Every structure is written in structure tokens, then in C-alpha cells.
Amino acid sequence: MRAITYSEFGSADVLTLTDIPEPHIGPDVLVIGVKAAGLNPVDYKVRLGYLNPIMDAVFPIVPGWDVAGVVLKTGIDTPEFSVGDEVYAYARKDVLAGGTLAEQVAVPVRTLAHKPRSISFEQAAGVPLTxxxxxxxxxxxxxxxxxxxxxxxxxxxxxxxxxxxxxxxxxxxxxxxxxxxxxxxxxxxxxxxxxxxxxxxxxxxxxxxxxxxxxxxxxxxxxxxxxxxxxxxxxxxxxxxxxxxxxxxxxLWVRPDAAGLAELAELIDAGKLSVEVSQVFDLADTADAYRALEGGHVRGKVVVRI
CATH class of the missing domain: 3.40.50.720 (NAD(P)-binding Rossmann-like Domain)
Structure with missing residues (x-):
């Protein structure tokens, strides 16, 4: 599958579009077909090596923690979801490795909720971490x-x-x-x-x-x-x-929280919470997306469409 990876810490220049194996699935993990991935400032801080004191890195790293997409496979202990469900997640894991800027991503069920029905995948991908x-x-x-x-x-x-x-x-x-x-x-x-x-x-x-x-x-x-x-x-x-x-x-360091995502989805679908996406990039242009984010003064979110 196609994914954005990097094999050393550095600027956006280290990001490469490449082919990597599809993710494995665990008992409490689902595989998501990624429709869109939201970018966050912490992503490039990770890429610059700033989180080395608190998180282990396994190269090559696929960046990204925010995702919106469709369930492709379910683990044996994920009864909350079925294949075909539209979902979104703040999919941070304990190790820097398989992130969301890929065609598929393995996501722990504890990080996942049903996507707000009233907004696009691009908008939904801009919600989880922020x-x-x-x-x-x-x-x-x-x-x-x-x-x-x-x-x-x-x-x-x-x-x-x-x-x-x-x-x-x-x-x-x-x-x-x-x-x-x-x-x-x-x-x-x-x-x-x-x-x-x-x-x-x-x-x-x-x-x-x-x-x-x-x-x-x-x-x-x-x-x-x-x-x-x-x-x-x-x-x-x-x-x-x-x-x-x-x-x-x-x-405060934000925690993945499926119940919190479900609450945000309810507010969005009730028209009480709006989502601002400033720019949408294609996967091949991910480096440019990060450069736009790193330039500062971005209103709302920058999102990559897979």
C-alpha cells in the first residue's frame, strides 16, 4: 500500500511516498481504509525528534495520528464496530511507527468512534486530536x-x-x-x-x-x-x-478517548460544533501540507486526502 514515511529525523524534506506492507490486525485492533488524515503541529515536532525522551521510534515511521475512514477488518474483540462503518480516531500509539498517512492503518479500538454523519471525511479527520x-x-x-x-x-x-x-x-x-x-x-x-x-x-x-x-x-x-x-x-x-x-x-497532554470522540460527534451532528478545514492536500503532496502547517497562522486544520 502507499504511505508517507521517513527514515531519519529532519525537515519535511525527509518525507517520502513509498510502498509498505499492509498493517497487521490484533484482537482489539481494527484496520481502517483511510479516507483522510488530519495534520497537527505535534507531527512535525515528532519528525524533528523532539519527542525522543518520551516515545520510542521504529523506522521507517509513518506520521500522523488523526484519521477518518472506513472499517476494512475487525479484531476478534471489537464488537462496537463492523466492516463498512465510517469512523474516526485519534490513533496515537505507544511507539512511533504506523501512523495515519497511508492507505490503511491499524487502529486500537480504544481510540475509535463512529464518524459524525453530517460532515465529510476531510472535516472529520480534522477533529480528533484538536x-x-x-x-x-x-x-x-x-x-x-x-x-x-x-x-x-x-x-x-x-x-x-x-x-x-x-x-x-x-x-x-x-x-x-x-x-x-x-x-x-x-x-x-x-x-x-x-x-x-x-x-x-x-x-x-x-x-x-x-x-x-x-x-x-x-x-x-x-x-x-x-x-x-x-x-x-x-x-x-x-x-x-x-x-x-x-x-x-x-x-495537559491529550489522551485518546473514544467516549470523547463520540461526544464531539454528537455535538457536530446537532449543529452545535463547527469544523474549520483551511487546506486539503493529496497524499503525494504531504510534504507541502506540512510546510504550510509549519509556516504558522493556519486557521483551523490542514488535512491530507488519501
Whole structure:
């Protein structure tokens, strides 16, 4: 089968379209015929070797953890699914090896849910990692009715879902982005503000008295003004900056979660959660897809169509 692989850590130049064997199936594993794979910043951080201290790598590596497709084979202990089911998954495994940028991928049943019926495979492939990250961040921060929430990185894949989920939880949301994305943030339910110099002043102008929750989906200097912006008893979660622990907050690493994906699918099919896909590339153009993502300032998700 065709797949994107790399045999050494490096830039997008190491990515190669090649033929590899079809995946094996285990008792609690399904083989998915891949229709689309979502790309995430963590993919290129993996490819650059940044995750070596916490994950073993087996070359050649097929990158990608997000997938939407159709069940081709079921394991002997996967009664939740049948051949032909349309599914999606955050298919992260314990070892870097068989990822989702391939015609087929073996997926643990614990990572898999039925695909939202109302959206395309390309849109569905843009949901799992970012949608689950946003959902778990909102839950870990205890976002609820009446909370004032500041989201750093509102226009990205995680931020786009975070705004909507925080608003659905009853919070009032302010989010940062560059000016050309402000209308987009407003359409998701947030008051947009510019990031960069003067952020603290703009954030306090948007929410006098500060914030009950800060969700950092951007990293960099985003957390610098946290102590000035967070109300007494406030909560802060970051997916991008370990300094959050020094501020009494949570450094979150998203977990695969089939129940969470099922919940997101219900919200999407109910019209309560929208999915933004900025660009779709063909499998042969995966390196260009990653270059687009690595360039930054991407609204929503970049997806590869298989």
C-alpha cells in the first residue's frame, strides 16, 4: 500500500511516498481504509525528534495520528464496530511507527468512534486530536456557567474548538488571534483581541477584573501576563508551555478517548460544533501540507486526502 514515511529525523524534506506492507490486525485492533488524515503541529515536532525522551521510534515511521475512514477488518474483540462503518480516531500509539498517512492503518479500538454523519471525511479527520485537546482542557479547567475565559491561540485547530466548547459550557470567551482572524473568532462566539505587545491591557479591557480560566493553546509569551489576568481562585491550563505548573496550573497532554470522540460527534451532528478545514492536500503532496502547517497562522486544520 502507499504511505508517507521517513527514515531519519529532519525537515519535511525527509518525507517520502513509498510502498509498505499492509498493517497487521490484533484482537482489539481494527484496520481502517483511510479516507483522510488530519495534520497537527505535534507531527512535525515528532519528525524533528523532539519527542525522543518520551516515545520510542521504529523506522521507517509513518506520521500522523488523526484519521477518518472506513472499517476494512475487525479484531476478534471489537464488537462496537463492523466492516463498512465510517469512523474516526485519534490513533496515537505507544511507539512511533504506523501512523495515519497511508492507505490503511491499524487502529486500537480504544481510540475509535463512529464518524459524525453530517460532515465529510476531510472535516472529520480534522477533529480528533484538536477536538479532544480542547474538550479535555475545558473539562480539566472546570469551565462552567458565568466563567470569564481567555483563550490564547483562538484561530488554530485547538483554539477553534476551545472557543465553541467553552461557550457551550456557559462561559463568556475572549480569544487572541491576528487581526485578519478576528471576524472568524467572533463567528465562533468569542470576543477577539490581538496578541503581542499590550496583550494584558487589551485583555483587561475586554474583561474588567480579569479571568476565571485561561486556556493556553499557543505557547511562547502567552503565559507571561497570567498573574495579572487571572482572578483569585482562577484556573489555567496549557498544552504548549510547561511553565504553567509554576503558576499552579495544568500542563495537559491529550489522551485518546473514544467516549470523547463520540461526544464531539454528537455535538457536530446537532449543529452545535463547527469544523474549520483551511487546506486539503493529496497524499503525494504531504510534504507541502506540512510546510504550510509549519509556516504558522493556519486557521483551523490542514488535512491530507488519501
Amino acid at each position: 477536538g479532544l485537546t480542547a474538550l479535555q482542557s475545558v473539562r480539566r479547567a472546570g469551565v462552567g456557567p458565568g466563567d470569564r475565559v481567555l483563550i490564547h491561540g483562538g484561530a488554530g485547530g485547538v483554539g477553534s474548538f476551545g472557543i465553541q466548547l467553552a461557550a457551550l459550557a456557559g462561559a463568556t470567551v475572549v480569544a487572541t488571534a491576528s487581526a485578519h482572524n478576528h471576524d472568524y473568532l467572533a463567528s465562533l462566539g468569542a470576543t477577539p483581541i490581538e496578541y503581542g505587545d499590550g496583550l494584558v491591557e487589551r485583555a483587561l479591557e475586554a474583561s474588567a477584573g480579569g479571568y476565571d480560566v485561561i486556556l493556553d493553546f499557543a505557547g511562547g509569551a502567552s503565559l507571561d501576563g497570567t498573574q495579572q489576568l487571572l482572578r483569585d481562585g482562577g484556573r489555567v491550563v496549557s498544552i504548549a508551555d510547561a511553565r504553567v505548573v509554576e503558576l499552579g496550573g495544568v500542563n
